[in-house]
Amino acid sequence: MDKRDALIRLSGLKAGGDRSPPDLEVRGLSLAYPDNENALREISLAIPAGKITSVIGPSGCGKSTLLRCFNRMNDLIEGAEYTGSILLEGQNILARDTDVTLLRRRIGMVFQRPNPFPKSIYENVAYGPRIGGIRRKRQLDAIVEHSLRSAALWDEVADRLYESALTLSLGQQQRLVIARTIAIEPEILLLDEPASSLDPISTLRIEELIYELKHSYTIIIVTHNMQQAARVSDMTAFMHLGRLVEFDRTDTIFTNPSRRETEDYITGRYG
Amino acid sequence: MEYRGYTQHISRQFNDELEAIKNDLLEMGGMVERQIGMAADGLLLRDSALAEQAIDVDRSVNAMEISIDRQCGNIIARRQPAASDLRLIISIARVTTDLERIGDEASKVAKMAIKRAQESDTSATSRYFAQITEHVTGMLRSALDAFARLDTREAIKVVLSDKTIDADYQVALGDMKDQMRHNPHCIDAALDYTWALRSLERIGDHASNIAEQVIYLTEGIDVRHKSVDELSQLLDSVRASGAHAH
Secondary structure (H helix, E strand, C coil), rough: CCCHHHHHHHHCCCHHHHCCCCCCCEEEEEECCCCEEEEEEEEEEEEECCCCEECCCCCCCCCCHHHHHCCHHHHHHHEEEEEEEECCCCCCCCCCCCHHHHHHHHEEEECCCCCCCCEEHHHHHHHHHHHCCCCCHHHHHHHHHHHHHHHCCCHHHHHCCCCHCCCCCHHHHHHHHHHHHCCCCHHHEEEECCCCCCHHHHHHHHHHHHHHHHCCCEEEEEECCHHHHHHCCCCEEEEEEEEEEEEEEEEHHHCCCHHHHHHHHHCCCCC | CCCCCCCCEHHHHHHHHHHHHHHHHHHHHHHHHHHHHHHHHHHHHHCCCHHHHHHHHHHHHHHHHHHHHHHHHHHHHHHCCCCHHHHHHHHHHHHHHHHHHHHHHHHHHHHHHHHHHHCCCCCCCCCHHHHHHHHHHHHHHHHHHHHHHCHHHHHHHHHHHHHHHHHHHHHHHHHHHHHHCCCHHHHHHHHHHHHHEEEEEEEHHHHHHHHHHHHHHHCCCCCCCCHHHHHHHHHHHHHHHHCCCC
């Protein structure tokens, strides 16, 4: 048994290869806010399991709004009203009786700016599992190491686990946040512009990490950076004015899109 | 989706770069067309000066190939083109290679022309040579016009017409064999004509490749290695959809 397998067993985490990430299907989803009736309009798409799906589009097109629907973050906005459904393994996660806390365990989210807790590196990662009831130090240690390894950060922080997370570089902080998200064993990862505040090298590290993680998770990434979408994703969705304009294999979207709006956006033309 | 042309980018500089590279390609195409004419006339008229000119033009064609390749590399590195812009750059790079090879074939014909002009033996000639030259030059012109006008229908016709050139070439080859059989003294001259005919046939293949790149550019479909039936079906569907020069 290699070290990774031992860590997985000790931590109680499921090995990425041992589980199948779930499908996520959006059906006729619309979202209205009091000041924007058409934040999302009749969106339908099937997000494939174990793949990376990018959502691209101009500012204000609704891509982050769509992402936030997947773990009900829009509930925090007063007066937000959904129609349609989002099916996770056949269950509508927009239903009133959905346990949102449990949903957010299953669907983790990483934001644009890294937001580590003002605690040690170790505590950032151990926080979630501890809240989830894991108390044994040995098990927490294993989870922290496994999560940091999965986030490609272990080698850089192994000898400073008890230092403040705020001493890390921005790129390291973002990988720490990903490790923190992984530690609670989500099945789906939502990444909202995860590299937009990072330098090019840190961006490449995050992209490499995303590629590694896709074997274990269904990943949805919102990005302004079209080249990033082209580099990392298997599928790409193009949104405009709250509508889904086109959803196809990334290769197709970037070489021969079928809709004129998509062509105009990715080639930098006037609409 | 249909090709929209290279204008209207938010970056006017990008428009200018694409326009410049496309113009260079068409200029290279014009050069190669003239080169074929000079080489073929050189052979038919036993005019070695004309043939020398064709060989001189090949140097310019080669220089154009390197210049266009460099521009393609720069655009890829600096602009990261996508969708139709990417297809334009890919197709220009491929067409450039075909044009350069056409230039090489024209040079081969020119070398035959110089050799024939220097020798007094006129025992063999090809009565099909002028006709095939006209066909392949027409094919090349149509392929380049289709590229300039983004005309899918014309491009498909060019690809399909390559079969006619291949058939003409077989007839011409049979004629050369007959001449060699009946007059063994003409073998040297007949072989030169045979090689020149072979070069024309290759030029037809390259013109067909160029037309295939037009289809890739305009329709986003890679038709290389497709059968005549498949191409005919594509032509029908293009006709049905009303696609034409954009």
